[in-house]
Amino acid sequence: MDGAQAPECDFPLANLPYGVFSTAGHGPRCGVAIGDHVLDLAALAAGGLLPAGDHGFDQPSLNRFMASGPEAWAALRARLTDLLAEGGSPDLRENAALRARAVLPLAAVQMHLPVEVKGYTDFYAGRQHAFNSGSILRGPENALTPNWSHMPIGYNGRVSTVVVSGTPVRRPLGQVMGEGAPTFGPSKRLDIEVEFGAIVALPTELGQTLTVAEAWEHLFGFVLLNDWSARDIQRWEGQPLGPFQSKAFATTISPWVVTRAALEQCRRSGPARDTALLPYLQEEADYFFDVKLEAHLAPQGAAQASRIVQTNTAHLYYSAPQLLAHHAVCGCRMQTGDLLGSGTISGPERGNFGCLMEQSWGGRDEIALEHGGSRIFLEDGDSVTLTGWGEVNGQRIGFGRCEGQILPAATAVGKAF
Amino acid sequence: MDGAQAPECDFPLANLPYGVFSTAGHGPRCGVAIGDHVLDLAALAAGGLLPAGDHGFDQPSLNRFMASGPEAWAALRARLTDLLAEGGSPDLRENAALRARAVLPLAAVQMHLPVEVKGYTDFYAGRQHAFNSGSILRGPENALTPNWSHMPIGYNGRVSTVVVSGTPVRRPLGQVMGEGAPTFGPSKRLDIEVEFGAIVALPTELGQTLTVAEAWEHLFGFVLLNDWSARDIQRWEGQPLGPFQSKAFATTISPWVVTRAALEQCRRSGPARDTALLPYLQEEADYFFDVKLEAHLAPQGAAQASRIVQTNTAHLYYSAPQLLAHHAVCGCRMQTGDLLGSGTISGPERGNFGCLMEQSWGGRDEIALEHGGSRIFLEDGDSVTLTGWGEVNGQRIGFGRCEGQILPAATAVGKAF
Numbered sequence: 001m002d003g004a005q006a007p008e009c010d011f012p013l014a015n016l017p018y019g020v021f022s023t024a025g026h027g028p029r030c031g032v033a034i035g036d037h038v039l040d041l042a043a044l045a046a047g048g049l050l051p052a053g054d055h056g057f058d059q060p061s062l063n064r065f066m067a068s069g070p071e072a073w074a075a076l077r078a079r080l081t082d083l084l085a086e087g088g089s090p091d092l093r094e095n096a097a098l099r100a101r102a103v104l105p106l107a108a109v110q111m112h113l114p115v116e117v118k119g120y121t122d123f124y125a126g127r128q129h130a131f132n133s134g135s136i137l138r139g140p141e142n143a144l145t146p147n148w149s150h151m152p153i154g155y156n157g158r159v160s161t162v163v164v165s166g167t168p169v170r171r172p173l174g175q176v177m178g179e180g181a182p183t184f185g186p187s188k189r190l191d192i193e194v195e196f197g198a199i200v201a202l203p204t205e206l207g208q209t210l211t212v213a214e215a216w217e218h219l220f221g222f223v224l225l226n227d228w229s230a231r232d233i234q235r236w237e238g239q240p241l242g243p244f245q246s247k248a249f250a251t252t253i254s255p256w257v258v259t260r261a262a263l264e265q266c267r268r269s270g271p272a273r274d275t276a277l278l279p280y281l282q283e284e285a286d287y288f289f290d291v292k293l294e295a296h297l298a299p300q301g302a303a304q305a306s307r308i309v310q311t312n313t314a315h316l317y318y319s320a321p322q323l324l325a326h327h328a329v330c331g332c333r334m335q336t337g338d339l340l341g342s343g344t345i346s347g348p349e350r351g352n353f354g355c356l357m358e359q360s361w362g363g364r365d366e367i368a369l370e371h372g373g374s375r376i377f378l379e380d381g382d383s384v385t386l387t388g389w390g391e392v393n394g395q396r397i398g399f400g401r402c403e404g405q406i407l408p409a410a411t412a413v414g415k416a417f
Numbered sequence: 418m419d420g421a422q423a424p425e426c427d428f429p430l431a432n433l434p435y436g437v438f439s440t441a442g443h444g445p446r447c448g449v450a451i452g453d454h455v456l457d458l459a460a461l462a463a464g465g466l467l468p469a470g471d472h473g474f475d476q477p478s479l480n481r482f483m484a485s486g487p488e489a490w491a492a493l494r495a496r497l498t499d500l501l502a503e504g505g506s507p508d509l510r511e512n513a514a515l516r517a518r519a520v521l522p523l524a525a526v527q528m529h530l531p532v533e534v535k536g537y538t539d540f541y542a543g544r545q546h547a548f549n550s551g552s553i554l555r556g557p558e559n560a561l562t563p564n565w566s567h568m569p570i571g572y573n574g575r576v577s578t579v580v581v582s583g584t585p586v587r588r589p590l591g592q593v594m595g596e597g598a599p600t601f602g603p604s605k606r607l608d609i610e611v612e613f614g615a616i617v618a619l620p621t622e623l624g625q626t627l628t629v630a631e632a633w634e635h636l637f638g639f640v641l642l643n644d645w646s647a648r649d650i651q652r653w654e655g656q657p658l659g660p661f662q663s664k665a666f667a668t669t670i671s672p673w674v675v676t677r678a679a680l681e682q683c684r685r686s687g688p689a690r691d692t693a694l695l696p697y698l699q700e701e702a703d704y705f706f707d708v709k710l711e712a713h714l715a716p717q718g719a720a721q722a723s724r725i726v727q728t729n730t731a732h733l734y735y736s737a738p739q740l741l742a743h744h745a746v747c748g749c750r751m752q753t754g755d756l757l758g759s760g761t762i763s764g765p766e767r768g769n770f771g772c773l774m775e776q777s778w779g780g781r782d783e784i785a786l787e788h789g790g791s792r793i794f795l796e797d798g799d800s801v802t803l804t805g806w807g808e809v810n811g812q813r814i815g816f817g818r819c820e821g822q823i824l825p826a827a828t829a830v831g832k833a834f
Contacts, residue, residue: 150598210832214831
């Protein structure tokens with residue numbers, strides 16, 4: 001467990017985020033990050049060290065454990081804390097054979113999607129981002145649509161292309177607006193979106209609704225999320241039914257799910273509101289978080305990545321349980337493994353804007369990279385890495401890395417390409 | 418197999434649609450409709466009567482069989498035709514014990530979703546519907562957005578609420594535009610959308626694209642689809658990211674998937690086009706169908722249902738393989754079990770319009786019901802039934818019924834309601 005005390009470590013004992021990993025010759029199973037190691041939960045369960053219950057830790061997703069509910073989550077967190085704390089239970093510390101099987105260096109494992117994503121919904125819950133995007137497209141006087149301050153605006157995303165950090169992202173082909181007629185080819189305005197993703201643990205039945213307080217209890221935890229976006233395709237296809245192919249080629253999430261319990265001390269109250277929310281969206285507790293988010297860009301072959309975004313989840317206007325309560329209020333069945341993206345999170349200054357579209361103000365301005373070069377949108381070979389962390393007692397409650405590298409577009413359409 | 422020769426029967430020998438059914442004491446497995454019976458494919462396979470291969474007929478979805486590919490589909494169709502045809506193989510006809518297990522009255526089985534729906538995408542591929550909807554909202558001169566004639570406009574729908582025919586539909590709660598501020602409550606403008614759904618059988622890899630001809634080969638078959646819609650919620654939430662909660666409460670599909678092979682003689686060429694399509698959407702074969710579609714509405718307790726819609730899939734502007742080719746062209750991974758809705762299919766006259774929004778022209782006109790009463794939008798207790806069929810040699814290649822009844826809305830928000 002070396003490194004768990006280092007201040008820059010994402011995974012101190014107070015965090016215990018969940019993920020799915022594999023090793024050479026042993027397929028995906030559930031684990032917990034601690035320092036620079038991963039604890040194999042399937043091995044611990046097989047060794048009899050974990051609370052009773054069939055939580056499916058030998059499965060390639062956290063879904064079964066998530067569905068087991070808050071008491072099981074709390075019991076496991078308490079037991080892991082006891083097993084790992086100085087002066088805690090000796091059951092793991094003094095079992096060398098089990099330690100050898102169950103405590104593995106993070107550097108030696110491959111991470112997978114932590115959950116089987118059942119539905120992926122992307123919201124638009126950051127006010128500064130909505131204002132900036134609207135200003136670029138429609139001018140500042142019409143930036144926010146009239147509905148925006150009354151409810152979380154969202155759309156269904158594409159589940160099949162939610163990928164784990166490290167998966168390369170191929171530049172998409174698509175139609176874009178041309179002179180008189182559209183043209184077809186690789187997107188020239190490839191962008192990132194720095195988002196916070198909430199993972200739904202408990203399902204609802206068809207027709208059932210949730211209060212905001214109930215929705216909070218249905219959430220398991222959070223991930224970093226990069227909603228890769230092709231702005232030129234989005235601009236042309238977006239009316240009247242919203243973004244589709246411009247978002248469907250990839251959405252990258254962090255491999256680690258940080259739980260509500262780990263972020264308990266990072267909770268914050270919501271923003272000041274000009275407009276009172278309708279009762280079904282009002283909340284009586286602090287469901288926002290102070291989680292710092294950054295994005296770094298490394299051109300291909302660059303020695304150092306340049307920080308391009310510095311923002312914070314506290315800039316959101318709607319909380320995760322508000323997103324979920326709104327989602328369910330029509331009777332939409334929610335499922336274990338649903339992923340709710342916050343939408344791009346932008347702060348007040350240019351360097352806090354969570355996508356290149358905003359930072360370049362619609363492609364007008366070059367964005368200087370601190371370690372050389374500049375960008376307006378992404379180039380082939382660029383790697384983008386999101387990081388994020390709350391701070392508790394001087395330690396980071398971190399998410400690890402959420403990264404992807406841009407591959408060149410296909411050269412033609414069809415299976416042969 | 419009584420009834421397979423009756424002209425009004427949806428399921429003659431030339432059809433052989435696939436579905437998933439259960440019986441008292443025996444869970445969901447795959448079957449084929451023939452006349453007023455269902456053939457239990459799991460029982461036939463266990464009896465050694467079907468071509469070799471592990472097609473998962475004992476599973477509660479057609480997904481494994483769909484993934485097995487065109488050769489397996491053709492082999493099974495040929496074998497079933499031989500087993501069921503007069504003068505064909507005696508293997509089933511002369512095996513009374515197996516017949517008793519494997520040939521069941523349709524009236525005695527319960528139907529389930531035929532496929533595990535992995536992604537649900539709803540398009541907007543009917544020109545008359547797009548023109549009517551745009552005319553109601555923006556006037557006829559701006560009815561079609563500039564992109565409409567260049568590509569299939571679509572959006573990701575909600576997978577978790579795709580339900581099989583017969584599932585009740587609870588009237589959704591939601592926000593609607595009010596005087597000065599939005600209000601919250603049950604939708605007052607609940608509508609249907611008469612659609613044709615295509616089922617994707619063969620997957621693609623992340624980043625892979627498909628030509629239209631390749632996309633055709635990836636399709637398994639078709640279902641009827643009713644995209645229930647809350648027009649007042651849709652109107653308020655729809656900008657800028659498209660429909661969300663207004664469509665997420667339920668989407669009903671027929672229990673039977675009619676295959677491409679069954680509809681082979683119903684194929685037609687596409688529409689005349691003012692605008693040439695970009696090469697990736699051009700098609701060199703007839704990928705449209707002459708399939709008649711109807712909707713009937715029965716008020717609660719009514720002795721007879723009134724026909725409210727008469728239309729035809731031939732009114733579509735984009736074919737199913739065009740939808741799929743466009744969907745995959747950005748590199749979006751397609752999966753076995755993806756469902757692609759056509760969008761509402763409207764013909765030229767009022768009675769051909771595929772939703773109440775069009776028939777009432779935005780809620781302005783009452784729609785008289787032939788058996789008494791009238792509607793503008795749906796009322797609690799109303800049942801709506803879609804039917805559809807191609808015609809081959811005077812026989813119907815039908816889809817069965819796609820129906821749902823409207824339940825009253827919840828009285829408040831929260832799990833207790």
